[in-house]
Amino acid sequence: MTRDKILEAAAHEIEKHGLTQFRVKRVAMEAGISVALLYSYFDDREGLIAATIVHRYRQVLMGNAETFTTPLRGVETTQQLRDALRVMIADAQLPERTEARILRIEGMSFAHHNLTASAGIAAAKEEVGDLIERYVQPLVDKNLLAEGMTGFAFARIWYALFFGQIALEGEKNLAVSAEDWLRALEVIADSMVRRD
Secondary structure, eight states, X not given: OHHHHHHHHHHHHHHHHTTTTOOXXXXXXXXXXXXXXXXXXXXXXXXXXXXXXXXXXXXXXXXXXXXXXXXXXXXXXXXXXXXXXXXHHHHHTSHHHHHHHHHHHHHHHXXXXXXXXXXXXHHHHHHHHHHHHHXXXXXXXXXXXXXXXXXXXXXXXXHHHHHSGGGTTTOGGGOOOHHHHHHHHHHHHHHHBOOO
């Protein structure tokens, strides 16, 4: 409980002041503990920052995975799968999803320079992969996907669309209107579901 409180306070510190102005003293104060107690949980400032990046990255990744998996729960028919994909498409367009994608990219960038963060992010990705697989496999078992569409390919395509979208935003040559983007997602969704 205390560790999570520290990580939330540290995440707030990073969001408010950035990594260069990150202060352990402010984190301890916001968490309502002493600096000494904080250091009983983390070896040093860099360890705290790495743990915080992993903590926030995992929250973002799991939140996005919930967007992906929740509509798939209990899907029994191809029509239910089509409906679920439309819910996923709509949910993925919410502004906070874009903020989550930005946080994810920032976390990955930090992890390239920190072994602890890198290992934590790899573990979070594996956890999310297992979660997604748990909800995609029943679609395969019920023969709901289009011929030639594997469960892994289905999950990978949607994962890339949801979590990779931010990489294309702002690229003038690759910019697409919101209406065209939604229509393209609907076309992709329809093509992935078995025709009855």
